[in-house]
Structure formats: C-alpha cells, structure tokens
Amino acid sequence: MSTLDAHTGHHEEGSYLSGPPGMMAKIWQWMTTVDHKKIGVMYLFAVLFMFFVGGVAALLVRVELLDPIRDVAVQTVNADGDLVTTTTVTGQSLKEIFSGIGMADGLTGTQIYNRVFTLHGAVMVFMFIVPSIPASLGNFFLPVMLGAKDVAFPRLNLLSWYIYVFGSLFGILSILMGGVDTGWTFYTPYSTTTDADHWRVVLMVTAAFVLGFSSILTGLNFVVTVHKLRAPGMGWFDMPLFIWSVYATSIIQVLATPVIGITLLLLLFERLMHIGIFDPAMGGDPVLYQHFFWFYSHPVVYVMILPAMGIISELLAVHARKHIFGYRAIAFSSLGIAGVSFLVWGHHIFTAMGELAAVLFSGLTFLVAIPTAIKVFNWIATLYKGSIALNTPMCYALMFLFTFSIGGLTGLPLATLATDLHLHDSYYVVAHFHYVMMGGTVIAFMGGIHHWWPKMFGKMYSEPGALIGMALVFIGFNVTFFTQFFLGTQGMPRRYANYVDEFQTLHQISTYGSWILGLGFVVHLVVFIHSLVAGEKAPANPWGGLTLEWECESPPIEHNFHHEPIVKHGPYDFETTVPPHWDPADWPIHPEAGKRH
C-alpha cells in the first residue's frame, strides 16, 4: 500500500495526534492548541457527550409516557371488618426512578417530567445540535477541504471552544441545582415568573446567552476562512458542497445569534430587575418575546440542517463515485434557504398572532420548502448511473433521504393554516421536527462521522458492527417517531406527562422504539471504542474521494499538507479523475483516466 510518506519523501512531520511524552504535557498541549483539528476533535467529544446527556433525558421522557397518571382507589376490609378505601397514584415512573436514587427532592411526578423534557430540549438544541456539525466536522474539515493550514483566526477558534465549555458549565450547574421547567423556548411570562426564588432559570438562560457567542465567533471565523484561504486554483464553484453549506450556516450564525443574545438579556432584565418588557403584569407583551425568540430560533433550524445537507452531498457523491447532480442548484439553494429562513419565524406562533400576519407567514413558509425539495431531487438524481457502495456512511446518507423526506413533507400541513390550527403544539409537531432534526441532522452527522472517522483518527471502524448499529437506529427511530404523527392528529398535545386512555397503545410503541434507538447508539459507541483501541490502520483515501482532505495522510500531519495543494480538478470529477494514491486493486478504472497523474 502506498503511503504519502513514501510518495513525497517527507518523514519528519508526525500526525497531529502525536504529542509530547507525558500525560500532563499532552493534556496541556491539547488545552492550549490552536490546531483546528484538535479543536474539532475536542468539540466532537464534547457534543457527543451532550448528545448522550440529552439522549438519556429523552429515554426518561419516554419511560414516563409508558402509562398515564391515575388515581387507583382499592376497597379492602380492615381488621374491624369495615370497608376501607385506599388510594394510590400510578403511572409516575420518573418519580419512582428519582426517588429510588434520592433525587426526587419533594417534587411531584409532573414537575419532574417538566424538568426532564426541558433538560432534553435545552441540552439537545443549545449544547448539541447547534454546534454539532459546524464546530466538530466543520472545524476539522473546512480548512483541510479548502487546502488551508488552519482557519483564518486560530486563536479565536480556541476562544470559541472555551466559551462553549464555559457556557455549557452554566447549563450543567443549573441542571445539578435541580434543573428548570420552562421548556427550551423560555416562553414569557412563564419563564420570568416560575421558580422565582432560585437562580436555576437565570443560569440556564445565561448558558444559552454565552453559548451564542461561541456560535458567532465560529461562524465569523469560517466566513473569513472561506473567503481568504482557498487553495490556489479553487474558485467559488470548485468548493465542495460541504463548504458551501457550512458557509451559508456561518452567515446565519453571525446575523441571527445576536438577536437571541439581546432577547435573553431582556428576559434576564425582566426576571432580575423587574423591568417590564414581556410580562403584561408589568406592562409588557408576552407575544413580543415569541417574535424575538423565533426570529433567531427559526434561522437556527437551518444552522442545524444546512451542514447536514452539505455532508449528504459529499457522502452521496463519493460513495456513488458520481458527479453531484446540479452542483450550482444545490449551492444556491443553500444560500436561498439561509436568506428565506429569516422571513418565516412567524409560523411558530400561528396560534398567537393576528390573522393578517398568519396568512403572510404561511405564504412565506411555503417558499422555504422549494429549495429544500430541489436538493432532495438533486441528491436522488446523483445516484443515477453511479457505482453505489452500501457501506455505513452511504447507508446513513440513504437513510437521510428517507427520514428527511418524511420530515419535509409532513411540514406541509404545518405551513397550511387550516390544518396547522389543529396540529400546532401537538405530537404531530414533535414527530415532524424530530424527523427533520434527528432524521436529518443527527443521521447526517452519524454518516459524516463514519465517512471521516478514518481521516480523523487514522483507524478504520468495523463495517459489520457499524451496519448493525445503523439498522437499529433506522428501525428504532421510525418506530419511535412515526407513531407520534398519529398521536398528534388524534389530539395528543406536546409536553404532557399525562394523557387520556386512548393514546396509551401508541405511546407504548413509541417508548419501545426509543429503546431500540438507544441500543443502536450503544452499538455505535462500542464500534468507535473498538476502532480507537484495535482498529486497522486507515489508508489516506479509503473511499476514493477527490476533495482535498483525502490528499492528506490519515490522520493528517499538523499543518495538514506537506506542500500547499494546487487544485487541478473539481471535487466531484470522478469520471475524468482518478483519486491520487488510489490503489487500483480496489477499484477498476478507465485506462485513459490515469493519464492526468
């Protein structure tokens, strides 16, 4: 097997993972590193840890919903022969679990449930899914795919990592102090009045506020990097689509995140200093908060999904060995989505706003569906006449097309006003956004991690093991969330610890699904650990990709490339180009195709 070392004759530079001897020296080196790859890896482990925390909360939510809360009155005969009625409360699984470990803290079953679902939402949104792809895979691969040594501002990059950790600490502190029950959206006047004599809500809001700065700085860094550090020969339309999508994401982050910062600050002013902004008791307007909040939080939905779309473009092209269909349409639809995303926030508050505004936002919301639909069509067209390898990254990409299409199509009745009035704030919405956020972003993230795992850590993972994990995730995900569409249409509101009897069967199916889903992620965890400990050494280009990261060693050297790379072909020119250092034994190529090398 050819290696880059043998090819270029450079032996002295070690991989970015090799550090000084000694544990303390290694830790110090990682903590003070300005290497985008190390920062990316640190983000990767941090967001995966947060995913674990949020995931455990999700499983707890599902356990509570196995049965409804009921008073059971049983008649018994006591020693004197009198009829005595004893009443017990059933269906409070969370209370039993938390009492069992001495953490119920005098709370009722519904109070514990409210804290757990808020924990799930807040951790998943602010600490996992917003930073997930851009901060981990984006940090690692954006400079490498551009052919750069690092991001434009490496020290700023380290600062965003520390701000992320600092912000997360606030959130974790709030959770350790007992958690908050506001829901991740912090709707006023509930959030400004609940739990009034405690600091927990303030800490959680501060966490979201601080995390926003991490997001802004990372976004700014990426925008400058894309503008200034592209390798010689790489024009805007020679960039891989992953870069395009991270670029569009970064623009949203820079423009929208300050709005949530200001909004959360106003919320803190109201809560701590009783300056009436949102609470009508103090002369404020509670719906104003919702407008401010969603003005950020809707664009942020696209911060979550755009990088995922970028990953899918890469995975489909590389593992089908096919030029992406409609490159420019995909690139422009990323920017189009980013632009329109600022105009549709109102659809989150159709039931709280005036009629004219609702009609306008309904119309605008349909606009955002069009570029998304175009992307899906392009991806499926890319598969045409390809050479499709059904390995784990590709299976995740195909799973994305399945789940994300369901997520997108089930959004149509939510944009349609008449049907939204019924479905709003129901389980239908819960199912819809899990199909988009989890079936979209998390699935693409999993595909991306497997795709780039050999590059990041220099080790292959066990393909059969990962495929088993993938299958479990696919089955578990659909069982968990498809049932929730029916719960919603039949009248089950979201954020409910309790429900009427007729919903129980569907809730139970959903909970069983969540266990399969959890098992799938455990399998993946085992596969990853096995790979790090005993994985086979990865070649530089295991999939035959043509983007620049595959020209580095696996794992890359500290400065990524031995020589500044010069771009001679497009990222998806599989028909005309043979990947460098490609082992012909792995892949039959056109005889004339190799002439360019």
Place this chain on the structure above:
Amino acid sequence: MMMPTLAAAQPGPFSRMIFGDKLPASEAAAWTDALFMMITWFSVFCFVILMALMVYFMIKYRRRPGVAPEPSPHHNTLLEVFWTVVPSSSMLVMFVLGFQGYAAKVYSPANALELDIIGAKWSWRAIYPNGGSSPETQPLSYQKTVENGMEVVTQGNQYPIFYLPEDTEVKLRMNSVDVIHSFWIPEFRTKRDVIPNRYTGYGFKTPKLGKGDTFIHQETGQEMIGRDMWVFCAEYCGDEHSRMAATIRIVPQEIYDQKMAEWGVQLSPVELGEKIYKQICFSCHALNGTKLVGPPWNSSTLDGQQFGYGYDVALEDGTSIPRDDNYYRESILDPGVHVVKGYPPTMSSYQGQLSDEDISGVIAFIKSLSDRGTMGQETESEDAGTDQAEEAAGSES
C-alpha cells in the same frame, strides 16, 4: 356557511386511521381533515416516487467489481425547471386552501352564542352570557373493576363540563389570568392561544346530535343524549399543564336552557357592568350623550365626534382606532395610552381594583349601550389590517 365540496365525502378508512374514532365535529373541521388528507396523499405520492427511484438506483447501480460508473449529465435545465415549478404550484394550492379553511375557523357570525373562556394555572372556566358557570365535573378516564369482590376504581383528575347547545354558532372570547395557555378542542380541529391582558378567540358551529351521540351520566349511570369532547391546554404552562383539561358537552337546546336557568343566578355581565358603572364610572361618563370629564358611553354624536362601542375613536395624536373589547380593557387598565381627542388625560388605572370579571362586565354594559354592540366585532385587533383581512376571508368562504 358554504364550504367547498371537499368535505362532502364521509371520512375514509385512512382518515379514520389518522384522526382516530373522534369524527370531526363541524363542517370546518371536516374540511380541515379533507385538506389534510389531500396534502397527505400528495406527500405519499411524492415520497413513493422518490423512494422507488432511490431503491431502484441502489440495486441497479450497486458497486460491482470491474463495473465502472457510466458518465451521465451533471445537470439538466429542463428537468430542474420541472421539479421547481411543480412543487411550487402545488404549494400555492395548499396555501390558498389553507387560508380558506383558516378563515372559516376564526370567523363567527354576529348572532353567535358568546362564551367567555378564562384560563388559569391549571384550570379552565367558562362564563355563559347570563353570567353563570358550570359546577359539573367528570374525571378523565373512569374505570371500575371488581377484584376478589372488592371495588377498584381507576381514574384521572376531575375536570369541568361546559354545556353547549347543538347546531349553534359559538364564539369564544378568551383571556388568561397568568401565563399563556392554548384552548384546543381536537374535535373542532382548532385552537388559539389564551394570553394574559388580551382577548383572543375563535368560532365554531356545534354539530347536530345523531343517534350514536350519548354519554353515561356519572352519578345515575343513565344513558343521556349528548356528545362529549375533550379540551386540552396546548401551550406549556407549568406543573399541571398535562392535567389542564375540560369537557365540552353538546346537548339538545332544552337541556342547555335548563342548565342555564339553574346556573344563571348571579348577575349577568351587563347587570354587573351596570352595577359597577353606578358605583364608579358615573361621575365622569354619561349615558345620554353629554360631555362630562370623560367621553359618553352610548352611541352618540358630539362636537363632530362619534362615540359608542364599535365606532372608531379619534385620538389626541390625530390617529383613530376602533373601539373594541381590547380598546376598552386597555382604557380601564392603562388609560393614558389612547386618550380621546378633546378630553384631558386625567383618568387613573383601575388595575387591581377591578377583577377580570368586573372588566368584562363593564365592557358588556358599554356594548349594550351602542347600536353597534351586537355586530360581529372582532375580539382582537393586533393591527388595523387584521380585521379587514378577516372580514374579507369571512365573506369569501
């Protein structure tokens, strides 16, 4: 109300699978279901085509040793225009139909039965036009079994029952005393947020009762004529959010009248308002169209200005806004915000002195003094354009 024929068909088996056994309770609700099914079939059609293509490509073009991918075009303008235009035009159809259905759900005619809904952590209260409210409750899910000769009763919390007459247009006027709630009646397929310090609302027409519409009376165990439907709070409001519910019971008119006679012993809102007027407001506001410290309350013309509920008010700053429920509420709680042209800003706030019920009473009294008081006024007007949009919507459907 004339609705398009979309709702004419009976719900099919798929519709039942999706919406459960609870049939839509009004024409607007049936229309919503039909629209949902239309969008769903469109989605299923698109999804099946996309997935069929994907699976076909996955199998046909799977990687095989020695077989290279064939070249194919990198884009195709005609195809791309096609798959941009087709979804766009389909969505335009959805948007327009969605707007029509929405208009049918927010609009209610002038003679509708008006029900005041008050949301509070964590209960619903309904005040009837005669000032009465329901003392009846029933538990969520009630099961009685006998084990070893001993009774075992399993039940959820007790919730109030709101009675409504069959085949009647109903209009809700909703307000919250604390945080934001949302009044969702799944069988009418509609909801609206219930917001503190602001009236919101929607309308629906109760169904005619059919043969199968019966319920079991909790105490007597008798089978009675009526249709029960759940109301849930759909906006997260804290600890007992998941147990903030109520039952709406549709009953024949005579049973409703009987209940009203039973419950309506308190003052009606108009009587309550008149009482408060005589205690507090009389010194500054006249009922015969004359000018005191403040403007008169009845519909009258004075110095070229029109007064009375339902007429626009000319303000000190030269603009004008409609006199509706929210205007009066604001004028009672925060009188300095909109000062009538030609009158001094001397009134002080009655925040904390008058309860929500008192304020509703005063507004009802003011309404009764105007010749526009019974018109189909909108319960909320966040912006001036809203009312027009809705009226336009109403006349279309």
